[in-house]
Amino acid sequence: MTGKLQKILLGSCLALGLGLTTQVNAEELRIGYIAPVTGIFAQVGKDMVDGFQLYLAEHNNKLGGMDVKFIVEDDQGKPDAGVTKARKLILQDKVNMFIGGLLASTGYALAPVSTAEKTLYISSVSSADDLTQRQLSKYPYFMRSSWTSSLPHHALGQWACENGFKKVIVIAADYAFGYETAGGFQKAFEDCGGKVIQKIWPPLNTKDFGPYIPTFKADADGIFTTMVGPMALQFPKQLRAAGIKTKILGSGVSYDEFVLPFMGDEVIGDVSALHYSAAIDTPRNQAFVKAYREKFGKVPGYYSENNYTTAMWIDEAIKKAGGKYPGPEEFIKIMASIKLDAPRGPVELDENRNPIENVYIKKVEKKKMFGYDKDELWNSVIKTYPKVSQFWTYGKDKFLAQPVYDRDFPPCKYCE
Amino acid sequence: MDKSLTKVLVVAAVLAVIAIIVPHSGSFVVLLTTRAMAFAILAMSVDLLLGFTGLSSMGQAAYFGVGAYLTAVLATKFHFGLGWDFWLVVIMGMAIGAALAAFFGLFAIRAGGVYFLMITLALGQCVWGLAYRWNSLTGGDNGINLNGRPNFGLDLSNEVTFFYLVFAFFVVSMALMYLLVRSPFGQSLAGIRERELRMQILGYNTWLHKYIAFIIAGGFGGLAGVLWAHTNGHVSPETVVLTTSVDSLLMVVLGGAGTLVGATLGTAIVFGLREYLSTLVPWWQYVLGGVYVLTILYLPMGLMGILIRVRQRLKSKTEEKSLKELATKPS
Numbered sequence: 001m002t003g004k005l006q007k008i009l010l011g012s013c014l015a016l017g018l019g020l021t022t023q024v025n026a027e028e029l030r031i032g033y034i035a036p037v038t039g040i041f042a043q044v045g046k047d048m049v050d051g052f053q054l055y056l057a058e059h060n061n062k063l064g065g066m067d068v069k070f071i072v073e074d075d076q077g078k079p080d081a082g083v084t085k086a087r088k089l090i091l092q093d094k095v096n097m098f099i100g101g102l103l104a105s106t107g108y109a110l111a112p113v114s115t116a117e118k119t120l121y122i123s124s125v126s127s128a129d130d131l132t133q134r135q136l137s138k139y140p141y142f143m144r145s146s147w148t149s150s151l152p153h154h155a156l157g158q159w160a161c162e163n164g165f166k167k168v169i170v171i172a173a174d175y176a177f178g179y180e181t182a183g184g185f186q187k188a189f190e191d192c193g194g195k196v197i198q199k200i201w202p203p204l205n206t207k208d209f210g211p212y213i214p215t216f217k218a219d220a221d222g223i224f225t226t227m228v229g230p231m232a233l234q235f236p237k238q239l240r241a242a243g244i245k246t247k248i249l250g251s252g253v254s255y256d257e258f259v260l261p262f263m264g265d266e267v268i269g270d271v272s273a274l275h276y277s278a279a280i281d282t283p284r285n286q287a288f289v290k291a292y293r294e295k296f297g298k299v300p301g302y303y304s305e306n307n308y309t310t311a312m313w314i315d316e317a318i319k320k321a322g323g324k325y326p327g328p329e330e331f332i333k334i335m336a337s338i339k340l341d342a343p344r345g346p347v348e349l350d351e352n353r354n355p356i357e358n359v360y361i362k363k364v365e366k367k368k369m370f371g372y373d374k375d376e377l378w379n380s381v382i383k384t385y386p387k388v389s390q391f392w393t394y395g396k397d398k399f400l401a402q403p404v405y406d407r408d409f410p411p412c413k414y415c416e
Numbered sequence: 417m418d419k420s421l422t423k424v425l426v427v428a429a430v431l432a433v434i435a436i437i438v439p440h441s442g443s444f445v446v447l448l449t450t451r452a453m454a455f456a457i458l459a460m461s462v463d464l465l466l467g468f469t470g471l472s473s474m475g476q477a478a479y480f481g482v483g484a485y486l487t488a489v490l491a492t493k494f495h496f497g498l499g500w501d502f503w504l505v506v507i508m509g510m511a512i513g514a515a516l517a518a519f520f521g522l523f524a525i526r527a528g529g530v531y532f533l534m535i536t537l538a539l540g541q542c543v544w545g546l547a548y549r550w551n552s553l554t555g556g557d558n559g560i561n562l563n564g565r566p567n568f569g570l571d572l573s574n575e576v577t578f579f580y581l582v583f584a585f586f587v588v589s590m591a592l593m594y595l596l597v598r599s600p601f602g603q604s605l606a607g608i609r610e611r612e613l614r615m616q617i618l619g620y621n622t623w624l625h626k627y628i629a630f631i632i633a634g635g636f637g638g639l640a641g642v643l644w645a646h647t648n649g650h651v652s653p654e655t656v657v658l659t660t661s662v663d664s665l666l667m668v669v670l671g672g673a674g675t676l677v678g679a680t681l682g683t684a685i686v687f688g689l690r691e692y693l694s695t696l697v698p699w700w701q702y703v704l705g706g707v708y709v710l711t712i713l714y715l716p717m718g719l720m721g722i723l724i725r726v727r728q729r730l731k732s733k734t735e736e737k738s739l740k741e742l743a744t745k746p747s
Contacts, residue, residue: 038694038701074694079559080655083648084451084691092444092695108558109650116564116649128558174549175557407551 029066029318029325032089032098034110036077040229041102044303045074047258048100048125050296051304055311058291063311064318066325071095077102079109086113086121096325097122099310102303104128104149104177114141120328124310125303127151129180130404132354132390141328143335143353145310147275147390149177150184150405152252154392155359155385156224156273157188160249165189165222167197167414168249171212171235172226174201174407181226181251183405186412188392195414196224201407206231209238216244226251232259240266247271255364257301260377267364267377275357275388276302276344277379279369286370288343299376302344309342316340350389352396359385424594427677435583439576447647450579452687453586454643459667459679460593461636466665467674468597469629470609474533474661475520475540479513479634481547481656483641486512488560488651489553502566506642513638514631516543521630525623528612540661548653559652562645572646582643589636593676596632605629609674670711672718681719 033052035045049072061068071093075082082101089095090113097120101107107126114121121142123131127149131142160168170186172178178201186196198217202209207230216223223246227235232254239248248267252274255267278289278299288308292300300308317334318325325331336349345358362379369378391399403409438449458480465471486509490496497505524535547554554560565572572578596602607615608622615622645651654660663686671682685707693700715721 037698074698078654079652080648080650081691083650084447085695087447088444088691088695091447092442105558105652105654108561109648109652112561112563112649 027067028069029063029314030069030093030095031071031314032086032093032095033070033072034075034082034085034089034098034100034106035072036102037072037074039077041077044102044258045077047301047303048102048307050292051300051307052099052124052311054292054295054304055308055315057295059315063315064321065323066318075101075106077106079103079105082106083109083113086110087117090117090119096120097314097328097331099124099307101126104175104180107131111135111139111142114328115139118328120331122310122314124307127180128176129390132352133400134404136352141332143332143349145313145347145355146306147357148354149180150187151354151357151388151390151392152273152275152359153181153184154188155388156249156251156271156361157185157190157194158192158385159271159273159361159383160185160222160224161189161192161194165194165247165249167195167217167220168222168224169198169200169216169220169246170196170224171200171202172224172251173204173206173228173231175204177228178204178226179407180405181253182224183410184392185224185249185251186410187405190410190413196412197414197416199412199415202231204231205229207234209235213239213242213244216246220246222247222249224249224251225254227254233262236267236270237264249273252276252302252362255362255379256303257299257379258303260301260364260379261299263364263377265366268366270364271361271382272364272379273359273361274302274379275355275359276305277360277362277381278305279362279378279380280343280345280360281381282343282345284341285343289370305343309340309344309347312342313338313340313347345384346387352390354390356387356389359388361385420598427590431583431587435580439579443575446575446579448687448691450575450582451644451647451691452683453582454640454647455664455667455687456680456683457586457589457643458637458640459664459671459683460590460676461633461640462664463668463673463676463679464593464597464629464633464636466668467672467676467678468602468609469605469626470612471528471626471630472533472665473524473536473630473633474658474665475524475536475538475543476633476637476664477656477658477660478520478540478543479517479637480641480644480660480664481543482512482516483509483638484645484651484655485547485554485560485641486638487642487645488562491562491645492560498564498566500568502568502572506639509638509642510635511638513641514635517631517634517637518627520634521627525626525630537658537661540656541658544653544656544658547656554653557653559650559654562649562651565646565649578646582647585639585643589639590676590680593636597676601625601628666708668718670708670718672715672720675718675720678718678720685719 035048037045073085075085086098089098099122101110102125104126107123107128111131123144125146127147129148129150132144170182172182200212248270250270250272252272255272257278316338320334340347347355347357350356360381361383363382364377365380366375366377462476465473487505520539527535570577604620604625612622667682667686668679672678689700689704
């Protein structure tokens, strides 16, 4: 009995140990992709992967002439699982680079892996500010093709101030992404002369805003919101149902095309800001939206666009490198030298390896677009801030001298 | 041969095989095994409560979490625990886990059954809340990144070296817990599990027994946390979240409560499915779910129940045989 058991265990151990070494083809570009394919963020994860794969499909699975081996790994929306999967991609699959990561916390967890394993990590969605700001020097093999959380919201603060908003209430999800988006808005808004008069932090995944809405100060002329996931659907509905007609200035993710089709008419007229809108009226974007919609049956949001653009960026870089992968440091240099014409508009890398890109102030409208025959909700662009940097107009040194946006920074000077 | 000696020998042989085979397989396998072993210490500590004392704790992640956060905070804020002082951190991790358990135990041990489960769940969530909201210490949602593993002559940044270290901790923990449950103290815990009232009538202070078991389990939870923090070099509220507690409980049930080996087996299977199978197929969750359902339907004793059944069947067969032989023998 004992002997048999030992044999079985020995056999299975051997089976596990063998057959794991991967054949690496020199002509092949091996890309690892980390996204939450299961769990509560599964749908977002799918949009991310779809965006990247659309570009691959359009280009016969080649980037810059190299055949691409695209390996998707599931991080289940957990930073820790993301790290394990990243190391699996590097150690077992011998990938040249890994891309992805949805949550800011996942980005923070993955960046050190790139340093430890000397492998390129491109953050194509995760937007944690500090990775390309105060902590950049720790991560020489890291770059971002997406955005920092505060980037579009600086612009929104400026826009709100210029368009007659004086006193604004901030209500944002209680975690780093909420702090950074709200911080960016408040900083630019107050520097231009506006006042944030109240700050409220409901916990992530709040579904009932009943306790918060009655506490809103009555003299506010605008409400800045950062709502993610189901919160984005619930908040405008409950706010309007409570009879409050104050205008909403939303974070872009609260009105991204990912949630927009599920929203009701109560959101018409709400303003938000992001570095992408599916309603950007350029031939480049129209072609992208049509191709995406044809393949996946829905309008792409920024999760998809950012990854499509990442694939495009890599394509250009490999081309420029002469059809081979030149190693992480050289590759980042090449990426930085490229000025891309993406669906979201012109994109290039700043010296801190974060994109300089357009920010679109968007208003939700019900209309027909790009020749589709039904009335749908679209994020119409009402103002474009071209070539916005993560440091807004402050300049790198001045901006980096202040701490990262947090629950208590910038302080709420006008909150009584 | 003595039955329990056979058991120990089998386990030792399997462990020896693992220690020899794993370092020679792919480096991802080394990584996974290391992680599973660190987590298995937590699962065994749950088994100590669930399987041997009859307390289903839903908050074991709390001790795991404080151990992990202690390691991360000391390493990043004070550069402590990255040399020989790693051993101090190990002791401190166990101490803080045990201390927290001693504190929580005051509230939790008074209750039994479902009430115990709910109280430990609530207390565990308190720790999660702290980790999530105490931004200045824990980094909030973003968590803490450790910069590299300790190096005290032995360079633990080498995956295989680190594997052996975790392996050693795992084996020692298992041995200690095995000795504990076989001791008179462990026997009285089993008595409490079977019928607490009877133990009380016999004059045992059952509250104290349960309290001490709870503290010991907390200490092992803290140790698992220290090791866990170094496996991925990252600690976040996900480490302390309710799912971690539930996972550890499910692993024990899956493997078979009250066996220690079962807890390890359960951990190995869950990690294998969740972190290895998930790299191969997208529908790994169905497999995991199926395994849970089938185990609970057909193997109420967990996977270790199979062994017990097989042994019983073999035994009854040999008995039948000898009976038959007896019957056919002309008398």
